[in-house]
Amino acid sequence: MAQRRMFSKEITTSDLFVEMPSSSRLLYYDLGMEADDEGFIGNARMLSRAYGASSDDLKLLATKGFIIMFPNGVTVVKDWNLNNKIRKDRQKPTIYTEEKSLLTLDSKGSYLINNQMSAVCQPIDNQMSAQDRIGKESLGKESIGYNVEENFIFPDYLSEKTIESIKKGNPKNFNFRIPIAYLNQVTGKNFQFVEKSMNLIKARLKDGFVLDDFKKVIDIKFNEWSNTDMAKYIRPETLFGNKFDGYLNQMALPSKQGSQEYCDDLPF
Structure with a gap:
């Protein structure tokens, strides 16, 4: 063999x-x-x-x-x-x-x-x-004739409330909605499933990243930026953009230390 x-x-x-x-x-x-x-x-x-x-x-x-x-x-x-x-x-x-x-x-x-x-x-x-x-x-394509809402397995880190917010939309787009929904769960904000944010997620998945990577990036940057001047950048267009790989592979820091150095390299 x-x-x-x-x-x-x-x-x-x-x-x-x-x-x-x-x-x-x-x-x-x-x-x-x-x-x-x-x-x-x-x-x-x-x-x-x-x-x-x-x-x-x-x-x-x-x-x-x-x-x-x-x-x-x-x-x-x-x-x-x-x-x-x-x-x-x-x-x-x-x-x-x-x-x-x-x-x-x-x-x-x-x-x-x-x-x-x-x-x-x-x-x-x-x-x-x-x-x-x-x-x-x-x-490589979304399901046709397949009831995703009944069969989709949601990650166990999502709350019931978060899962319900995901299900309110197109059931074929659950995997693209999960990062935004989890970001809302962590931050308490209400980012919408708009096309611009969804396209960023689709691009990262096409690059080979997986849903668990989005959770890690959100956790790292929320821990680092919350309660600092950088908190306003905890948003889909910043976290899921072309710096995603850098965020994913950086060492997680206590939130008090902030990241002004990383701020200088942000995509905005």
């Missing part, structure tokens, strides 16, 4: 992927490293526990369509062939031939469930089955 694994940015930088909790994203990488040369894993539940992930992380990966789980526990990474290109002469065939026979490949090489599968594989723990979502979602 090959000892190296790869992951396509087409998958790992898609909106569908980055909106998941970090624990679910990490589990996807762990499963990718443990899969055989054709993307199959025989003990995904055990591995998820061994790597410190929860059963919800595994369910979320299945619900979002990043993995396909069979009733007997065998699991396959749906986009395995997009991630990995293994030479045929070096590829060790999977031992899960029966499960593989229930799958087909689309034009990109992603595993799809064939007609035989629909009668064999039922939704796991009442989650939406992979068959239900094939053709309804595409990676």
